[in-house]
Amino acid sequence: MSTRSKAHTDPETDTAPEVSRGDLAELGVERLRSRVAGELIRTRERSAALTESVDDDDLTRQHSPLMSPLVWDLAHIGSQEELWLVRDVGGAEAIRPDIDDLYDAFQHPRRDRPQLPLLGPAEARSYVGTVRQKVLDLLDRAPLEGRRLVEQAFAFGMIVQHEQQHDETMLATHQLRDGPPVLTAEPPPAASGDLAAEVLVPGGPFTMGTSTEPWALDNERPAHQVHVADFLIDTTPVTNGAYRRFVDGGGYDSPQWWSDAGWAYRQHAGLGAPRFWRRDGASWLRRRFGHVEPLPDDEPVLHVSFHEAEAYARWAGKRLPTEQEWEKAARHDPSTGRSLRYPWGDEDPGPEHANLGQRHLQPAPAGAYPRGAAPCGARQLIGDVWEWTSSDFLPYPGFGAFPYREYSEVFFGPEHKVLRGGSFGTDAAACRGSFRNWDLPIRRQIFAGFRCARTPRPGELG
Template sequence: MTDPDDLRARVAGELQRARARSALLTDAVGDDDLTRQHSRLMSPLVWDLAHIGNQEEQWLLRRAGGCSPVRADIDDLYDAFRHPRADRPALPLLGPAEARGYVREVRDRVLDALDVMSFDGPPLVTGAFVFGMIVQHEQQHDETMLATHQLRSGPPVLSAPPPPAGSPVTGEVFVQGGQFTMGTDAEPWALDNERPAHVVDVDSFFIDAAPVTNAGYEAFIADGGYDTERWWTPDGWAHRQRAGLSGPMHWGPDGTYTRFGRTAERVPDEPVVHVSWHEASAYAAWAGKRLPSEAEWEKAARWDPATGRSRRYPWGDDEPSPQHANLGQRHLSPAPAGAYPAGSSPLGVHQLIGDVWEWTSSVFTGYPGFRAFPYREYSEVFFGPEYRVLRGGSFGTDASACRGTFRNWDYPIRRQIFAGFRCARDA
């Protein structure tokens, strides 16, 4: 059993780490950029900041802590289900100074509540689950704010060292068919859609040893991939025509890529990023393959053929380190293929965690025995064929919000997210 004082120290550290990142992303720009909507796909950065504080207030102070409200009058403004992103700039939002003051006051009260919080009792507080949920919520919004930075115009304001160099990783890996345990009951901060653990039987398949690279995707474009209807699903072809797609988002026509305000030549062995599910599916068809199912992806990422056990991560059960994966905005780009050999799976599949979210063929739905917790709006309201599952996290995903069981989802047309893919095929 975890010592309560150790758990409090861990929670406090994770809360502080998330808040430091939120501050970095919002302090990097002036008030005009904070309140401007840089894309109708995204909220103004100042909305994200106050929304982070409002969720923290509602869950950690009012529900878990039984405390009186700080600003109950703004709950409606920061309800993501009431106000689509495109409409949020017209709301009477807190200004930058007021938003910063609000999140600071909420955090001070949360730390006071944490000092006396018991982690025994109802499921909401057992193992500090609700704190873990809010840490992950803030880090998820930090990744969203990072995507907003990618969409803003103007001079660069973010910087980070380049990722490590890669080494050649090509070809496919064979994954033996059979049963494995998908999902988890053991992760104390796992979210409802990751539960419960259940046995899945998967046929044998091959999966790419690394994500599809810029060079690989350029070959698809050069071969007329965007002009050949047979590679696309009917919905994908209609969207390609309607949106005028001719290559990944942020690619220039001269072999360049613009990232966070800087334009440079594309790195050939870097995983391709900012492609939709439709584009990924078309590439896979062109290559004579397909996208992996969610179960195939997780088996390749977690299954240890020597023991038959499902690990927490491809490399084992240890928490991610800088040697394992490109996570947490430590770098501002995916790392070249082969850059993290210590993070590969027992089967030799590389970079399943970090670098780019990976599209799968699967629609988003609950596992057998799913129970919504602690509210339906986290997962259940999104179940259905409109959404496709992404796995593995990106260079902008924090380790607290990324596990071998972690599930992300989005519309198949989405390109502003840090998404790429790898292919699979039947054995």
């Protein structure tokens, strides 16, 4: 069946909603249990690879005050799994109630975590293994209906996504650690085809967010109609080569391109280039997971803050897209009026669609993944680099916190900017066209880049 077949019209909004994740909703209970078990096992294999590739000293060391020791992330993964699945869904006795506070991310800032009496590597591995065995036993018998937390295995999906998010955080810690390379991966595919620099997204309404994606998190909900005016958006993310021209042209020395807050941050932090770039005469090198290599001009720029992205966009005569513009470019199919799950349609991401899941340890060249293109023609909207938008992280109309306020609600406000699309370190389970990420506008250790947008000039569209 075509992934872009015409959907029915929603009588409440008179717009065509996105298709629900039928592969979960239509699975029989036993097949659903099997799929969830596979996701849990696959995710744990990634966590193990990230923590077993270094010795115990590396696991317990804090590689940056911005990040937790890797061993904290590992035990935190187990603690959240115990709280939500073993205790809440399963109704079982606590395994380690004595460590609840240690692994509460809101009680202890990252910079302070090395001073806590954390579980050591062997004890942490034993703990997460015990929790996982109880969860797999629970999965064999837990009802997957009758309660919102377990409908279509939501709580299990939430835990899969939580672990994958921490896996991406641990991957960022690997990028920050000193020492020889310990991670390996095949290079990404090459770019394909000659592409226009930007594509037009016609104005009009579209359905933003989701009310039907079974594992969507609260800030993605509910689906609602948004009107967006005509805009143009870059076909691909901004590349290292394009950003290098901004750097070499004095972009970091010219306050005219920066907001007041951005210029103050640039001066305070002494910024002169993206994080991990290093001059080598007239050229640039970058450090990538222990490798020092020539900067590849054709890859999307990485490790830039919101302020740097905004300054580049102004220098280029453009701007950052709003979150609404980004999602319309990524999901809206004008041929049907539907909002797709992904730019290419409703099928789950495959290696032909996007650079996800740590399959490669770098972004693919700009213009890769033609099979992942959106209806508007933009590429690489999913995977490769998280993309900064100009939007503050705010709730959608009708938002309701679920299953706890601390996932999204406490972060709403102008302090955090929205990022969309996922990176090469984001797993497919934790990324979709409606997925929203957020961070402080000064953050550079995350796998973030951007693409630009602009409003059409008068008379440009005829």
